[in-house]
């Protein structure tokens with residue numbers, strides 16, 4: 293079996309669902325259930341015996357050591373993190389606690405477990421750390437995209453904390469020989485993304501007739517990766533990635549923020565013409581820029597293609613169409629989050645199971 297951390301969040305939940313669909317292997321899913329963790333994301337596997345959910349903190353070394361010793365996973369995949377840049381600007385401390393100190397404790401627990409394995413199990417074990425392209429800093433419009441050897445230059449408390457965790461993971465390989473893999477991916481989008489991030493926030497507000505806030509001039513560029521493609525890339529890295537290596541994962545989809553928002557508005561005009569305000573683009577509202585807002589991220593994903601044969605299946609146009617359709621079909625999911633109802637739902641559905 294494998295142990296996944298942060299598997300009740302956006303990417304982690306998509307990964308757990310994808311994993312159970314694509315493989316026969318069970319998953320232990322350790323998640324603290326912060327505001328971003330939502331067991332409703334995993335409702336479809338609530339009674340699947342191959343999914344074991346444990347509420348807990350990656351910083352709880354004793355708990356992790358116990359889980360590792362009890363379940364003997366062959367791999368740990370670390371998704372758990374504080375992940376929202378704007379929150380890191382308002383309150384960086386949680387980011388240091390989870391992303392830096394938490395990752396350190398997780399690594400320590402894994403080192404203890406891994407060190408006691410047989411030589412064969414030791415060689416086969418993997419610790420896969422999920423990181424972000426934001427550790428590489430900001431690109432100018434004419435700069436080449438980030439490669440795996442681009443120097444780290446994180447600009448926000450979020451990206452600095454992720455950079456620190458990447459360095460720890462790297463050090464555990466070089467110092468202790470732990471078989472680690474690191475992935476640095478671009479902005480994900482798709483089902484179950486918490487509506488604080490651009491795409492789900494725009495969907496939620498557009499359907500409610502509320503302003504669509506665009507930071508600054510709206511010309512910041514992100515490289516959008518459909519979450520299902522991210523999941524297949526992680527499976528490829530886990531299966532065939534070379535120990536100690538870093539793999540950049542991107543969608544080859546650079547878009548300005550205003551382009552992304554206009555695309556969503558156009559799709560909503562077609563698919564949801566009875567919103568309170570149409571055309572939806574009338575809701576676009578330019579607001580004060582984010583402090584230290586990185587101008588452009590872009591990933592050169594040729595290494596993972598060359599070495600592991602991975603390519604994204606979705607273009608931005610196909611991925612965003614699926615995403616818009618998912619949010620339209622799952623407005624209850626968004627409404628539950630917006631009302632805080634999902635916390636009660638967790639109690640109701642899982643209170644007796646935890």
Ligand code: NAD
Nearest residue numbers: 298300301302303324325326328329349350372373424480
């Ligand atoms: P998310 O915020 O949606 O989910 C994070 C999950 O981690 C939540 O379920 C939360 O409860 C859990 N968590 C937080 N602190 C924890 C702790 N101390 N112990 C255990 N669990 C904890 O984040 P996401 O968007 O799914 O991102 C997952 C990973 O991918 C993160 O490491 C993030 O840095 C990275 N990443 C995300 C993106 C993106 O676009 N979303 C892009 C690049 C990299």
Ligand code: TYD
Nearest residue numbers: 377479488489490491493505506507512549
């Ligand atoms: P976000 O989804 O927060 O991801 P990240 O900051 O990790 O890239 O933001 C994506 C882009 O959208 C980023 O350039 C900031 C911008 N943005 C807005 O313009 N308005 C918003 O309300 C949000 C949340 C983001």
